[in-house]
Amino acid sequence: MSMFSIFGVSGSAVSAQSQRLNVVASNLANADAVAGPDGKIYKGRQVVFETVLMDSQASAGVKVSTISENQEPGKRTHNPSHPMADAEGFITQSNVNPVEEMVNMISASRSYQNNVEVMNTAKTLLLKTLQLGQ
Amino acid sequence: MFAQMTNSLDFHSKALVVRAERQRVIASNIANADTPGYVARDVNFREAMANATGNSTSPVASRMSSSTSNSKHIPLTSSTGELGGNPLAYAPQTQPSMDGNSVDLDRERSNFVDNAVRYESTLRFINGHAKTILSAIQGQ
Numbered sequence: 479m480s481m482f483s484i485f486g487v488s489g490s491a492v493s494a495q496s497q498r499l500n501v502v503a504s505n506l507a508n509a510d511a512v513a514g515p516d517g518k519i520y521k522g523r524q525v526v527f528e529t530v531l532m533d534s535q536a537s538a539g540v541k542v543s544t545i546s547e548n549q550e551p552g553k554r555t556h557n558p559s560h561p562m563a564d565a566e567g568f569i570t571q572s573n574v575n576p577v578e579e580m581v582n583m584i585s586a587s588r589s590y591q592n593n594v595e596v597m598n599t600a601k602t603l604l605l606k607t608l609q610l611g612q
Numbered sequence: 613m614f615a616q617m618t619n620s621l622d623f624h625s626k627a628l629v630v631r632a633e634r635q636r637v638i639a640s641n642i643a644n645a646d647t648p649g650y651v652a653r654d655v656n657f658r659e660a661m662a663n664a665t666g667n668s669t670s671p672v673a674s675r676m677s678s679s680t681s682n683s684k685h686i687p688l689t690s691s692t693g694e695l696g697g698n699p700l701a702y703a704p705q706t707q708p709s710m711d712g713n714s715v716d717l718d719r720e721r722s723n724f725v726d727n728a729v730r731y732e733s734t735l736r737f738i739n740g741h742a743k744t745i746l747s748a749i750q751g752q
Contacts, residue, residue, distance in 0.1 A: 600635065
């Protein structure tokens with residue numbers, strides 16, 4: 479049944495988008511995290527999507543292939559009263575850009591909604607097909 | 613006699629299969645709207661119906677069947693599931709993007725709704741036809 483595989487396709491997209499949303503949430507949560515004594519900062523993460531073929535070439539789902547880390551240096555601010563400040567009075571924070579993350583979040587949420595709507599439509603059509611001849 | 617009665621039913625059921633297939637292809641496009649390098653696909657409904665009903669008078673279909681002029685040629689095989697010898701077409705790219713993704717989400721969404729409505733109308737045709745046949749059998 480071809481229509482049933484829509485749930486597989488859209489389901490894979492929904493789970494991939496929710497994983498993206500998860501990564502955005504962890505980035506935003508750690509946006510102001512200060513580097514510890516070892517000098518390592520929290521590096522912003524980003525998901526990389528990849529097409530995955532379902533049963534035939536006509537239906538292509540999506541999955542998260544890798545999660546890449548942003549290798550830019552963290553932002554340094556002068557704050558001598560901070561307990562983690564170094565000898566020069568600077569603290570190093572994560573390299574997350576909150577504005578980019580917010581945009582990413584909106585995009586992920588819209589794609590999620592789109593796929594849920596696709597599943598709802600497919601479900602309605604299948605139910606109507608089930609009532610055929612009544 | 614009965615074969616003639618169900619001819620139109622047959623036609624609509626084939627249309628239903630093609631509509632379902634197209635729905636699946638568009639769902640794949642929407643699912644991969646954020647995938648880098650994904651190329652949007654679409655079903656050419658006219659060709660798919662011509663293939664399904666057996667009168668492949670469309671130019672592409674006849675060109676494809678004549679493409680193997682030598683027995684050693686490798687025939688073009690289908691890349692789809694239920695559409696038989698009907699390869700999927702590539703949807704035209706409207707707004708090129710840096711990551712090579714050619715899905716236009718607005719177009720896909722309108723295509724999806726359009727296809728859903730047409731699927732439902734085909735269902736109603738079948739339903740009405742079945743009711744007609746039933747009332748003819750009952751004769752009341």
